[in-house]
């Protein structure tokens with residue numbers, strides 16, 4: 001699979017996801033502003049991938065601040081301003097804020113000013129490596145939920161392209177395939193940005209995993225045919241009570257899955273949990289340019305002047321979530337208590353009587 005993010009030591013190369021699958025090209029970011037633009041314009045997207053990219057954006061910011069600041073305080077002030085700018089690129093995915101804050105904390109705790117850029121570069125590489133490792137662990141846990149032969153419905157792209165590699169929801173699919181299970185995937189096209197049609201279909205086909213593309217409004221019918229064993233999606237932010245913000249359309253899928261008695265799984269790293277917020281109603285939902293709705297790939301499809309509402313995410317109440325698959329294990333029937341238990345557990349978390 002093509003690498004989503006490449007760090008050269010001086011610049012960040014991002015696989016331009018707005019041009020896939022037709023064009024496989026990298027854009028080169030040489031400043032934190034380039035990284036911020038790439039995140040805002042969704043050249044790189046997916047909660048973990050924007051977190052990793054922003055971490056490298058902070059390294060580029062540190063290189064710049066180093067040339068401008070004559071004291072550690074001045075340096076930190078410079079870096080904090082750039083951190084806020086990076087975080088402002090997209091509001092819903094918590095991983096962005098999480099990674100940038102981690103980088104800023106590292107700069108604060110590094111005594112010698114001259115050592116900060118190097119320390120930040122190391123940390124960004126660590127965040128990237130960890131993300132890949134975490135995805136593999138999510139995959140391993142999630143694969144246990146799938147039978148020896150299963151059909152999975154997914155939404156948006158929570159795959160290798162949305163992470164440092166392997167993926168969360170698609171990581172579960174990959175791990176199950178690697179374990180010898182016969183898995184096929186139905187992918188929602190995911191209007192308006194078409195991450196399912198352009199990215200999920202592309203990356204599964206690259207890996208020879210059978211995939212069938214449907215439009216979003218076909219999901220209910222496909223479920224009614226009895227051919228879907230489970231739904232697996234990723235997440236952009238999970239509240240302390242288990243409410244899940246993910247790509248617009250996820251909530252409708254969860255309600256449909258409940259109606260058809262189909263398990264609805266969310267695959268996400270611990271870094272996607274936001275323990276500062278009690279429920280999904282506190283999650284800020286990004287609204288994007290109406291052109292994403294009135295146009296398809298630059299081609300106008302709606303009348304000029306029509307009013308548009310374009311929320312990029314929605315919130316699925318935890319009652320609709322059968323389980324959340326994390327790198328530490330599976331949280332069945334997620335709620336404040338089961339999630340708190342996971343946070344407190346220093347070893348892999350398996351609820352009593354569940355699974356193994």
Ligand code: MRU
Pocket residue numbers: 045046047048093155156157158159162163167168169195233234235236246247248312
């Ligand atoms: O707007 P996007 O493409 O960044 O939205 C991506 C999603 O909603 C993903 O499901 C989520 O970030 C999880 S990616 C592992």
